[in-house]
Amino acid sequence: MTKNAAKDHKQQKQQSDDEGITRKPGTSITEWVVAGISCLALLTVLAYLILDGFSGRNGTAQIIVLPVEVTATDGGYVVQFAAENRAEKSVASVEIKGELRNGDEVVEESSATLDYIPQESERKGALIFRSDPKAYALRLFASGYSEP
Amino acid sequence: MGLGRAFAGALIFAVPVLMTMEAWALGFHLHPLRLALLLAVTVPMLVLLHKYGGFRQTMVLRDRIADAFVALLVAAVAAAAVLLIFGIVNGDMPLREVVGKIAVQVVPGSLGASLARAQLGPSPLEDDEIPEPGYTGELFLMVVGALFLSVNIAPTEEVVLIAYKMNPWQEIALVVGTVGLMHAFVYELEFRGTHNPEPGAGFFSIFFRYAIVGYVLVMLVNLYILWTFGRTDGAGLSETLSAVVVLSFPGALGAAVARLIL
Numbered sequence: 001m002t003k004n005a006a007k008d009h010k011q012q013k014q015q016s017d018d019e020g021i022t023r024k025p026g027t028s029i030t031e032w033v034v035a036g037i038s039c040l041a042l043l044t045v046l047a048y049l050i051l052d053g054f055s056g057r058n059g060t061a062q063i064i065v066l067p068v069e070v071t072a073t074d075g076g077y078v079v080q081f082a083a084e085n086r087a088e089k090s091v092a093s094v095e096i097k098g099e100l101r102n103g104d105e106v107v108e109e110s111s112a113t114l115d116y117i118p119q120e121s122e123r124k125g126a127l128i129f130r131s132d133p134k135a136y137a138l139r140l141f142a143s144g145y146s147e148p
Numbered sequence: 149m150g151l152g153r154a155f156a157g158a159l160i161f162a163v164p165v166l167m168t169m170e171a172w173a174l175g176f177h178l179h180p181l182r183l184a185l186l187l188a189v190t191v192p193m194l195v196l197l198h199k200y201g202g203f204r205q206t207m208v209l210r211d212r213i214a215d216a217f218v219a220l221l222v223a224a225v226a227a228a229a230v231l232l233i234f235g236i237v238n239g240d241m242p243l244r245e246v247v248g249k250i251a252v253q254v255v256p257g258s259l260g261a262s263l264a265r266a267q268l269g270p271s272p273l274e275d276d277e278i279p280e281p282g283y284t285g286e287l288f289l290m291v292v293g294a295l296f297l298s299v300n301i302a303p304t305e306e307v308v309l310i311a312y313k314m315n316p317w318q319e320i321a322l323v324v325g326t327v328g329l330m331h332a333f334v335y336e337l338e339f340r341g342t343h344n345p346e347p348g349a350g351f352f353s354i355f356f357r358y359a360i361v362g363y364v365l366v367m368l369v370n371l372y373i374l375w376t377f378g379r380t381d382g383a384g385l386s387e388t389l390s391a392v393v394v395l396s397f398p399g400a401l402g403a404a405v406a407r408l409i410l
Contacts, residue, residue: 028283031283031357032356032357034357034361035356035357035360035361038356038360038361038363038364038365039356039360041364041367042323042327042360042363042364045323045367045389045393046320046323046324048386048389049316049319049320049323049389050316050320052316052386053315053316053317053320090312090387092312116308116309116312118308118311118312118383118384118387119384119386119387120384120385120386120387121382121383121384121387122382123382124382148309148312148313
């Protein structure tokens with residue numbers, strides 16, 4: 001960047017390693033192979049989208065929340081969960097609720113919000129409880145969402 | 149001294165990303181290895197850009213490598229200065245977060261720094277001395293053009309939000325429309341322009357060898373960028389494809405006019 005002047009002096013002498021100004025006319029086999037592969041790739045994408053379009057998207061999301069791991073920390077018991085959306089529909093602002101139950105009695109509640117769960121995708125998060133989830137029955141469920 | 153121009157270019161190219169909230173957040177939740185890979189890929193890209201970008205053709209490889217690292221450094225310094233002034237980065241933050249926030253900005257910034265010398269300064273070569281890139285070179289310039297627009301837009305949440313809102317038919321319309329636009333741009337701007345890289349090349353030849361190949365390359369580049377920014381983690385195939393298609397709209401436009409902006 002700082003050697004413009006010096007370089008200009010050398011310009012006449014030095015051989016460049018670039019291609020020349022002239023291009024060979026016509027198209028090489030390689031170029032057509034590349035074009036063919038690209039064409040196939042693009043058609044595959046379009047075919048996938050068309051199939052996706054005909055498969056129809058049902059209007060309700062199915063959100064399954066499963067606990068992944070419970071970790072005891074100084075700030076309470078952290079229950080990591082994975083929320084999976086099995087439907088063909090993406091949802092936003094998903095409220096995930098967790099309850100610790102002792103029989104019919106709810107001992108403690110906690111909730112977290114996930115920004116998005118895209119269709120057929122999974123998002124992770126965590127709930128924090130003060131009581132040990134292992135001592136009670138843990139229930140995790142999605143309590144609501146909005147359309148993105 | 150090209151440093152002043154390099155700084156100007158770095159700022160002009162990086163300012164959209166510098167002022168994007170999601171890009172700051174990327175700094176700390178981005179996977180460090182993916183960020184390292186992105187920076188590692190940037191170096192050879194800058195070196196190649198000096199070869200094809202209409203710079204002095206006398207530059208030897210060693211100079212091009214040196215220039216690439218200067219561009220990276222200039223971009224990092226410019227990004228650090230702006231983020232510091234904005235208060236996005238401060239001394240109380242862990243080093244990892246500071247490095248991450250600045251590193252995200254280095255890709256667009258270094259592209260800008262490299263291009264600034266060709267764009268904002270007097271051209272060191274007469275027009276007819278600029279080497280015409282070959283087919284591979286043209287494709288490479290398309291990739292850089294795509295990257296230039298995609299890196300600005302990829303961090304934003306709008307990309308995934310649009311992807312969620314679109315149904316497959318709208319996505320198909322976007323793919324077809326994007327390829328059509330790309331072809332129109334390439335055909336009209338490049339092959340009808342003063343620098344016709346292939347005199348006598350036919351409409352279909354250009355469509356298949358530039359528009360289609362270019363679009364597929366743009367999609368691959370965008371898939372890589374989305375993966376780097378963690379947008380594909382845990383997402384199903386159709387959502388990933390959808391986000392790629394959305395991001396390929398600006399990407400393809402950037403690729404099609406690469407010869408104009410680069």
